[in-house]
Amino acid sequence: MHGNDMDVFGVSPLEERVYRHFLRHPESAVEGALVALGVEQRALDRAVARLVELRLLRPGDRPECMCPTDPEMAVARLTELRLRDVYQEVQRLTQSRHVLAGLRAESSAASAEGGMAGGFGGESGVEELDGKEELRSRMEDLAFFAREEIVSVEPGVDLMSTRVGQARALEWRALRRGVRRRLVVPPEALRHAPVAGYLRELLARGGQVRVAAQMSDQVAVYDRRVALMPQDPKNIEHGALLVRGRALVSTLLGLFEKVWDQAEDVAVELREPGGERGPELSEPELRVLRMMCEVSKDETGARDLGVSVRTYRRHIADVMRRLGASTRAQAALLARERGWL
Template identity: 25%
Template sequence: MLEAIGLGRQDEEVYDALVRRTQATVAEIVADCHLPPPSARRVLQSFVELGLATRSTGRPVRYVAVSPDSGLEAILRQRERELDDVRGHIRTLMDVYRAGTRFAHPGELIEVVSGREEVNHRWARMQQDTRVQMRGFDRPPYAAPQEHTEPNPVELQQLRNGVKYRVIYDTSVLELPGWLDDVMTGLQHGEQARIAAVPMKLGISDDRLAIIPLLRAGDSVVSASYLIHPSPLLDALIALFEALWERSRPVRFTAQEPGGEPGRELSQDEERLLTLLAAGATDKAAGRALGWSERTVQRHLTRLMGRLGVRTRFQLAMEATRRGWI
């Protein structure tokens, strides 16, 4: 059982005996495990070096077991760190390998990932391995079970780690219930978001890997994806993202909480409505996203225009921009 953390069968037998006794002499371990004294002493001393036991200074010398949840967990964490280092080295070696086979083996440049669970796993792992920035096109359908009803936890953690996220959302997401709350959470943590008509779903990790979900007409979930490794195709996808980023509309909001400031000019509902409309949502789409009727949307807009003393939506947009609301 403990071979996974570097303890052999004999080591495990001695450790079990020591834990059962909580403390033992070499002679007691020899009797329990039927080992020669030098072997028992060597194993017990190795436990001291690993932090699994301590050694008394009295006579006879006694070895005292450290609580397993402390001693074994420490070894396990060390092994996990070592495995992470190995994984990092593997990624470095793969980058070197792919650079060397960039043009020699085209089949290595595109990898097909099948199965919804595996797609989700590779997508999460791709984000976790990102060191500088994630870029992406976002549009339905989604591989994750809840679609856009809650923030991406991996993204939030990576944003806290200093990884930049730049995401262009397709205009179709404006009608998804919960989308605005999701994006606002991302914006509060540092995500940069824009809106445009995007041609596909896409994720790009640094400049080393891209993922493109494989969708056919009528598919409601993502169950397969292409992974694009360093190649001219990856370069083209990066260039496509950057070109569309320059032409897309930023999504902004003032990040104030209701009641947070006595002089607050906008209610939270008004702020959310303006954010949606500035992103290009129609009255109908904004209403669907907010759970309102189209008439309620228009009533809120009329009230806002009256407060600002403007007569048209264009004037409303100009005044809202001047005040820094959008």
């Protein structure tokens, strides 16, 4: 039995049970889920409608049947939707300073009347950081004082390359103190010489690096209590939000963990140049590989190649075996590294 693993994405226990049912029984009738799960018709209809809205399910070839979305694509979409909600919540917090002004006015009035003013210390939950220098200074402080763990998702290779020198000095000191370091990067990072060199050294010093083809927006969490996220979701250099508070930081950390779990280890991808490349693929295998990377649905790829879905999936499994890949995302990464795509 599974717990409600997908609750971090706002998916209810019943919705998760229904999605898992259709993963086990793709292209099956909704009526079959009613019997298998033992739920009321109305509750099942609501769950199916929500999963269709989230694009985790879609109608099958027959009207009464449903097809599940591939889990990797489903988690990537749910992560994107959840991050969008978090960003909107943070933006609402940063735009609510008029509340603080009103409360301070009340406090000032109490002070003028002889009351106890200024007795409510503490930091705001969200702080805006404007400009590169302020951001760089705060990142240095957070890395310097980290004692347990630094985790981050870095989708921008160009931005990473400008910070490699600075990051080395900060992170090597943190690693020497026993701080755990986990980092998720996009596939392009493995082909960018300065960034790849930094990643190799990070691994050699005890850090952990994984690669994800589907990246969430940039975020970094320090010691599970402070998070940095960009005001522009794709570029932290345009200004950042420093987030404190258990609820928001826990949500961001939970999203990182989902991305981390779905990402691939880079032990093979970051091997030194000149290692074993394995056998070349035949032209039919290359066509299957390209189709796998270009289309999101197996049905579409099978139709374009003129084969059945079952045959198409068998070809993909054969290609993955030839590449030594455990997932389609890893197969795409290995193929791009070898210049086959």
